[in-house]
Amino acid sequence: MTELPREVVDAAERLTRLARRAVDDAEAAAYERDRDERLAEYGFTARIRESDDTLVCHPAEWLEGDTVRMDRIEDTDRAVEVSLSGSGDPESWDAVETHNAEVVEAVAERAGAVHAANARAFADFMGNHYARRVETATAAELREFLTEYYPRNAWPSDEQRDAVERSLEHVFAVTETDGRDRLRTVTDHDGRN
Template sequence: MSELPEEVVDEAERLTRLMRAAVDDNERTAYRERRRELLADHGFTARVREADDTLVCHPDEWVVEGDVQLECIEDTGRAVERSLSGAGDPDDWESVAAHNDRVVEAVAAHGETHGANARAFADFMSNHYARRVESATEREIEEFHTEYFVRNAWPTDEQRDVVETSLSLVFAEADALDAADE
């Protein structure tokens, strides 16, 4: 078991994904610095292993002059790895996206604005996490609100005003669809 808290790893992964998606160099640098500071508070550092597109968080003490020194590693279990490639199985992604599309259709019955917000959230969950909308964690919902929605959805004032209600409808409709499927 790693000594790095799960929520720290989640945030390091989120920042890495944001860093990769950023189009502005200053924004990319800010995400990288936030990740560095977050991990440094716990005595860890991060790198992306390009061979399999994996975020690796490992103790600072393993690094000497910028390179991981294998002789410094006593317990590889102290490192934490997270795939950055999503689900990796196109069939899973298609199934998830189809489910999320059904939820969007159900929410759209409550009005065009709610439908547009549901579409943005479904795209976010399908494309960034390859998961059903109802599986979103609080952290992912917050990421949607603070990062994705404002930057990628180009919401109208009306959409911003009702986004909380729209997400409530997303979860209610997803539950209703799941109940109907049983």
């Protein structure tokens, strides 16, 4: 039986909270769709138990249509429950967003508007997809940003597109981290330089 990894549960909780905070229905639906796709990879689905404001992730095989069939549940321990009441994730997301916004501002001061726009796109990617500070990006996350997220979601101008790798270098320079080394491994490996 497939178990749900902790990082998938954490992502499902984060995306559920982001959907609740979304400013419009389309944004909320996008977060919920992302959550549902991540859970579906493991054969799970999610619902909100309104009575106690709990996110319940459980095997999709328990459902018939939208109804849980009790006769299909062999082991209730396979379900994962996360309380959505109280503060929880939004504060940590807010702290990440505050930090990342400060980094974007520092990039703007250091390198100008084009690099700041790219830094903002990267901050959105790291904050909304991983709820982490920009400088903690792994090589795999940098690759995902450059090859998947940025071309599809950032709507960059030609000038921004041409500068994106330098923009990321500015992000790592202002955070005084070794992210430039991780970025170099990605761009060298992908033949982008």
